Amino acid sequence: MRGATAAGAATLLVAALLAACGDEQQVSSMPGQAATIIGSGSTAQLGAIDAWRAGYARTVPGARIIYRANGSDNGIRDFIRGDTAFAGSDVAMNREQKAQADKRCAGRALHLPMVVGPIAVIYNLPAITALRLSPTTLTGIFSGKITTWADPAIARENPGVNLPHTGIRVFHRSNGSGTSKNLTRTLRAMGGWPYKPSTHWSAPGGEDVQGSAEMTDSVSRTEGAIGYVEYGYASGAGLRTAKIRNAAGEYVALSPESASRSLSGAEVAGTGGDLTVKVDPTVKRWGAYPIVLLTYEIVCDKGSPALLRGFLRYIASDAGQSNLSLLGYAPLPPELLAKVRASLATMT
Incomplete structure (x- = not known):
């Protein structure tokens, strides 16, 4: 993954794209062009997001995934307000935020863990x-x-x-x-x-x-x-x-x-496809680094744009997870990745 200079350049690029889009909408399209989806939130996952959207664009030419790295709190706020199609957050929403997100979704908001960030x-x-x-x-x-x-x-x-x-x-x-x-x-x-x-x-x-x-x-x-x-x-x-x-x-x-290694066997606390995970830093496992975070993509279980559903499936694919270590992240443990894929299969 790039250092501070490249990360800052990526943020400026996103800002420029947002400005070019005019009024911020969670999904937009123009005749003859692929739809654009917008997300915001965690700065921790910016390097992964950049790699994922570049890879997905090769799979779906013309697909535009715009991501504003403005911090987990802001990402949740943007999602609840309906300004974005998804939020990236390094922490699960609290009870009040979850209720507001469910209301925005007219159903359920899901936490989908996608990347381990040491x-x-x-x-x-x-x-x-x-x-x-x-x-x-x-x-x-x-x-x-x-x-x-x-x-x-x-x-x-x-x-x-x-x-x-x-x-x-x-x-x-x-x-x-x-x-x-x-x-x-x-x-x-x-x-x-x-x-x-x-x-x-x-x-x-x-x-x-x-x-x-x-x-x-x-x-x-x-x-x-x-x-x-x-x-x-x-x-x-x-x-x-x-x-x-x-x-x-x-x-x-x-x-x-x-x-x-520190997340192997971590307990999933959410239900019904909502995959909040209990990260236990006190696990006594040899070779486990204790300070890690999980970044969630927060989405609606029903009514999410087809482009977003395809992008999330790409993130959770072998192609999306395979190069995370080269970027300074860790891929999801296999047992957790299987749950994420099962949850994605229920989204409509």
């Missing part, structure tokens, strides 16, 4: 090529209790590493971010995070950034910085990522394989 803890310490952090230590850093890199808590986890006696520059998302909620949910379960996990950052201090691309850019140009971003952004920018201790006591490097 969340990288990125840092900028030129002399430190490897760093190990536990959820407890991460909680101290992101809550503002640990303020220098040579703090004893960090030193204990990195014996023999010459940590600098410099201040830690913490960056966090300012917009409603599913990445923030999934990170803090893990820290709450494993590290004693003192705040309720939320799409909006709760801890005091730190520096605000808007979106994944700005997070990547801010950490990359700030010595002593730490932040969190989807793996594809981190790898595309060449940023170093910390090994994170899982519930089995192992410090695990982030990779598509270690992220997918």
Whole structure:
């Protein structure tokens, strides 16, 4: 997946396409042209969306899938208002949002998990090529209790590493971010995070950034910085990522394989084709990276445009899932993918 510069370019391209479309409609078409569908939401899945729509356009020439990466909260809002045909969200809708989405659909809104996004803890310490952090230590850093890199808590986890006696520059998302909620949910379960996990950052201090691309850019140009971003952004920018201790006591490097391993056997909580998934960061599985998110495509079970249904089937196909690892994502575990395909088969 591309780094911050390419991701920003993709966002500008989407904005230009939206402007070219005039008044924003969830589906539009003109005589002699294929229909256009519009979605919005998660920035985490932008790289996957870009690859999927390029691949789908080769399968269905002229198909136009426009996606505005404006954050999970905004994507859900747009969908509920009927401005878009689908939303991308790194968290499931809450009860109130689900009721509103069901009403918009005049039936049921479905959560369809489509991509596993490992969340990288990125840092900028030129002399430190490897760093190990536990959820407890991460909680101290992101809550503002640990303020220098040579703090004893960090030193204990990195014996023999010459940590600098410099201040830690913490960056966090300012917009409603599913990445923030999934990170803090893990820290709450494993590290004693003192705040309720939320799409909006709760801890005091730190520096605000808007979106994944700005997070990547801010950490990359700030010595002593730490932040969190989807793996594809981190790898595309060449940023170093910390090994994170899982519930089995192992410090695990982030990779598509270690992220997918953490979701193997995850419980599906939704019913009737609505596939919300319980992600358990405390699973004691060797080689499992504990900080992951699932991005859902939120759609209506009835009345969704044919172009959208075809696009979703492509996403869930072997072709759509096969190259995700090359983009910094992880494919869905086979048992979950089978449920997604079964749910798609019921959409009309």
